[in-house]
Amino acid sequence: MPAKPKRQKTRIEDIRRVELIDAAHRIFLREGLKGLTTTKICAEAGMSQGILTYYFRDKDEVLFEMVRMNNRVLADAVVVHLRAASNGWERLTALIDGNFPAPYYDRPTARAWISLYAEAAHNERYARLIRPYYRRLRSNITAILKPVMAPEAIDHFVRGFAAMIDGLWLRRGHSETDMWLDEAKLLLVEYIERMLGSEVVARLKAG
Amino acid sequence: MPAKPKRQKTRIEDIRRVELIDAAHRIFLREGLKGLTTTKICAEAGMSQGILTYYFRDKDEVLFEMVRMNNRVLADAVVVHLRAASNGWERLTALIDGNFPAPYYDRPTARAWISLYAEAAHNERYARLIRPYYRRLRSNITAILKPVMAPEAIDHFVRGFAAMIDGLWLRRGHSETDMWLDEAKLLLVEYIERMLGSEVVARLKAG
DNA sequence: CAAAAATTTGTACGCTCTAACAATTTTTTG
């Protein structure tokens, strides 16, 4: 057996994979999970049918890579926001900004992700794809609130906060006019303020 | 042309339709919208394949009737709760009870309805099926709050409240343990209390 | 430049689903 079974790979493999993932992402936003077929992905990428299974095991691997890429981008954005924050309150609002990225809180995006969530409900592999998102949200909030709140109170708050975030995305997908970015962010800020109470908020703003 | 084109129908048509709708409902809760196929519906009802298109135009008509039946049952339950309420505050909590019927706030139910919502996002006919639910919720809340709040404030509140309800259902579908009935109701009651403020709540409880 | 490897194409198989429908059985009617 050779010491170097794989030589330095040409970059074309990486290029094609990214092109296909991008194409899948466009279809996904446009037509949801149901409309995401191999034929459409390849056509959108300007390639022929068979190429997909040459660069990926199957269609799901394209989808999974797409979701992972998205999660990574979102998580990085949150980190950037968090770094810029100078106290607990700003770190909380940074989480809001991170979960509602300005240009992407639109109906197609909301619709697409809802379709993925729906599938995840009956498919464990899809469910595993989504869980990291919540784990990170939970751990971020917990870290921020730990200095100023009791653990059980934090858990209770996180459950409500997470539900609110999900609900605001769901409402966004439901109608073109029923929900919009500023309103969603305002509702979340109000939620934090009223649920934590002015005393905790003051302490958050202090440190 | 005869004066009576349709004579007194035998009840068997109504029986079969209900049986098929019930069967569809069981499949729907068990496997979601994606698992709801004509073959499975008929098998579940103990009939043969072809019978479905004899009593319904197509599969979607079964689904639509199923949803309409469900909406009717839910709406009736809300009305019962509302009748028993003696002031504004109780009417609000009655809405909560109506939207979270004790034995049905479980994972299969949540999953199933999420799958329907996902489809509605890309299918206008499905979307029309769901809208009445929100219209009723909105109009119920508005009627309750009109005496004690400004119209714009009511709209703002309703958007948050509706998002919270949706989010709590979404969270319920996501995991077996992350959300449960008492916690969901508590979060909603807290939401109302904190968002409306003690003064408005006091006035609601007064009348 | 020729051989080998990598890349791309187009086709085709097997699967699942919906809806249509002829054929059959059961029930009602006169």
Add this chain to the structure above:
DNA sequence: CAAAAAATTGTTAGAGCGTACAAATTTTTG
């Protein structure tokens, strides 16, 4: 009870899907 109507069955056509794969093309290698 026989004819007509209603109810039910089982099959099948047709469309869309994912994936496998042989063949063709392009690029790399020596």
